[in-house]
Amino acid sequence: MTAPIRIATDRFGLGAIPGETLPGDLRGWLTSQLRQFDPAPAALGSRTARMAELARILPTRVANNRLKREGNQAEQDAALASNRELGEDIRRAHAEAVLARLRVATASATPFAERLVHFWSNHFSVSMQKVLVGSFVADFEFSAVRPHVMGNFRDLLRSAVLHPAMLQYLDQNISIGPSSPLAGRYRRLQGLNENLGREVLELHTLGAGGGYSQADVTELALALTGWTVAGLGGGGIAREIDWAPGEAGFLPAAHEPGRRTVLGRNYAEDGQQQAVAILRDLALHPSTARHIATKLARHFIADDPPAAAIERLQRAYQDSGGDLPSVYAALIDEPEVWRAQRTKIRNPWDWMVATNRAVGVERSARLAELSPGLLQQMGQSVWRVDSPAGWGDTAQDWAGSGALLTRVEIASLVARRVGNVADAAALAREVLGDALHSTTSDAIDSVTEQPLRLALLFASPEFQRR
Numbered sequence: 001m002t003a004p005i006r007i008a009t010d011r012f013g014l015g016a017i018p019g020e021t022l023p024g025d026l027r028g029w030l031t032s033q034l035r036q037f038d039p040a041p042a043a044l045g046s047r048t049a050r051m052a053e054l055a056r057i058l059p060t061r062v063a064n065n066r067l068k069r070e071g072n073q074a075e076q077d078a079a080l081a082s083n084r085e086l087g088e089d090i091r092r093a094h095a096e097a098v099l100a101r102l103r104v105a106t107a108s109a110t111p112f113a114e115r116l117v118h119f120w121s122n123h124f125s126v127s128m129q130k131v132l133v134g135s136f137v138a139d140f141e142f143s144a145v146r147p148h149v150m151g152n153f154r155d156l157l158r159s160a161v162l163h164p165a166m167l168q169y170l171d172q173n174i175s176i177g178p179s180s181p182l183a184g185r186y187r188r189l190q191g192l193n194e195n196l197g198r199e200v201l202e203l204h205t206l207g208a209g210g211g212y213s214q215a216d217v218t219e220l221a222l223a224l225t226g227w228t229v230a231g232l233g234g235g236g237i238a239r240e241i242d243w244a245p246g247e248a249g250f251l252p253a254a255h256e257p258g259r260r261t262v263l264g265r266n267y268a269e270d271g272q273q274q275a276v277a278i279l280r281d282l283a284l285h286p287s288t289a290r291h292i293a294t295k296l297a298r299h300f301i302a303d304d305p306p307a308a309a310i311e312r313l314q315r316a317y318q319d320s321g322g323d324l325p326s327v328y329a330a331l332i333d334e335p336e337v338w339r340a341q342r343t344k345i346r347n348p349w350d351w352m353v354a355t356n357r358a359v360g361v362e363r364s365a366r367l368a369e370l371s372p373g374l375l376q377q378m379g380q381s382v383w384r385v386d387s388p389a390g391w392g393d394t395a396q397d398w399a400g401s402g403a404l405l406t407r408v409e410i411a412s413l414v415a416r417r418v419g420n421v422a423d424a425a426a427l428a429r430e431v432l433g434d435a436l437h438s439t440t441s442d443a444i445d446s447v448t449e450q451p452l453r454l455a456l457l458f459a460s461p462e463f464q465r466r
Contacts, residue, residue, distance in 0.1 A: 002434060004338060005022055006342070006433050007337065007340070008030060012332075014353045014354060015353060015354030015355075015357040015466075018427060019430075027332050027333065030112050030332050033109075033110040033111070034113060034150055036113075037150055039149070040142075040147070044097075044100050044104060044142050045142075050142075050143075051247070054136070054231070055231075055244060055245045057090065059245055061132070062238075064082050064086075065079070065233075090135055094137065094383070097138035102352070105118075111357075113149065117149055121140075121145050122385075124144075125389065127169060128383055129385075133168055134383075140383075143163070144163040144165070145159070150325055151323075151324060152321070153283050153322035156324070164247065167228060169388070170199055171193045171195045172195070172227055173229045173237075174228075174237070175194075175196070175224065175228075175254075176225060176254050177254060178192055179257060180225065180255055180257065182240060192256075197220035197222075197223075200279070201217060205287075205291065206282065206285060206288055207291030209287075210287035210288070211263070215261075219260045219261055222256040222260055223260045223267065223274045225255050226253075227272070227275065228241070228254060229246070229248050230245050240253050255272075262278050265281060286314075289314045289317040290310070294310050297309050298393055298394070299393055302341075306336050309337075315330075343465065344465060345398045348374075358458075366418055374414070378406055379398075412451075414454075414458060416451045419451075427454070428444060
């Protein structure tokens with residue numbers, strides 16, 4: 001395996017598959033994946049089933065919480081027990097969704113496209129660390145992100161920001177316009193919450209240095225009032241909502257009336273379309289183009305990417321009006337990607353997927369059920385990030401001595417789990433190619449126990465990088 005092939009399989013993709021023969025035109029192979037990508041593989045299940053489960057869980061939880069506040073002791077005890085069962089249901093559904101995500105990534109014939117899904121899901125992070133968000137996180141990636149990865153950023157932005165997982169994660173579901181009709185009717189409602197407005201500007205679009213002010217945060221937050229989620233609680237908001245539990249929607253009575261001004265541009269009072277119009281303009285802003293270009297360059301080129309590469313990606317974004325396949329095409333053609341040294345550290349998710357792909361789909365089935373727990377041990381539980389900023393994307397986030405030691409221990413466990421591989425040395429040559437160092441090959445050759453030989457491959461410095 002030559003350096004260009006390694007860049008195609010590891011840097012753009014999710015790791016080499018033994019026996020896979022790539023075409024001579026690597027750039028054409030990567031480009032073809034943008035057309036062949038399946039946004040809704042059967043393994044991920046249907047949104048109808050996910051929303052039906054939410055329609056069962058959410059009203060039950062609301063009723064239980066009311067009993068915990070107002071019921072007698074027996075009713076309170078029953079409500080607590082019921083909530084524990086619901087929590088187990090949420091965790092079980094989460095584990096099943098993580099396994100489905102892993103299986104799709106392991107078997108994917110469009111690994112570049114799948115990496116882009118993971119990139120954007122991390123860009124628009126939501127987390128199970130808020131209990132009820134756990135009910136929505138899989139649907140967020142599967143229904144809000146995947147369908148728009150090959151479209152325009154404005155559509156991806158709207159889909160992600162206005163998905164029930166994001167609205168609940170960043171407290172938009174309890175944000176009420178201070179002068180809205182709902183605030184007038186229910187004086188005890190909490191009022192304006194700026195979390196979503198702030199993160200849209202700082203994380204999702206313009207970036208921390210993108211030229212916005214606190215006044216812009218407040219104005220966007222006011223424009224977003226009215227967007228909420230059904231089935232999350234009782235009280236005044238719940239009594240006004242008339243759509244299905246778990247679904248996002250716009251409640252006019254909670255919307256702050258009036259014109260808004262964001263980044264010097266005025267937006268007329270237009271109900272739910274006011275926030276949508278602001279999001280559309282943010283998607284086209286030069287600072288957004290710069291922010292997205294920088295993050296893509298950091299992910300695909302280097303922790304500190306060359307300024308010229310960022311500028312070329314930014315130009316592709318702006319010239320195309322945020323058309324993402326045009327940006328991906330510029331990334332594929334970017335000279336710095338193909339010149340880049342193998343310095344990007346695989347985060348735990350990347351490492352786990354690459355390991356599964358290396359051992360093959362059949363053997364990876366033995367490993368898959370352990371993977372969620374192993375990812376947690378390595379510090380990257382899927383959809384359980386600590387911050388709306390998402391998981392870090394540099395070596396300092398994943399290459400600490402403690403983290404690498406844990407990875408070595410897990411490499412040994414993985415090797416024992418998947419069983420004997422006929423020739424670990426041959427596998428090392430196949431998945432690492434000319435990146436395989438003599439130190440690693442000598443170490444593999446020095447032992448006879450097959451699981452240990454395999455562990456040495458998965459724990460090798462070369463396998464930690466892409």
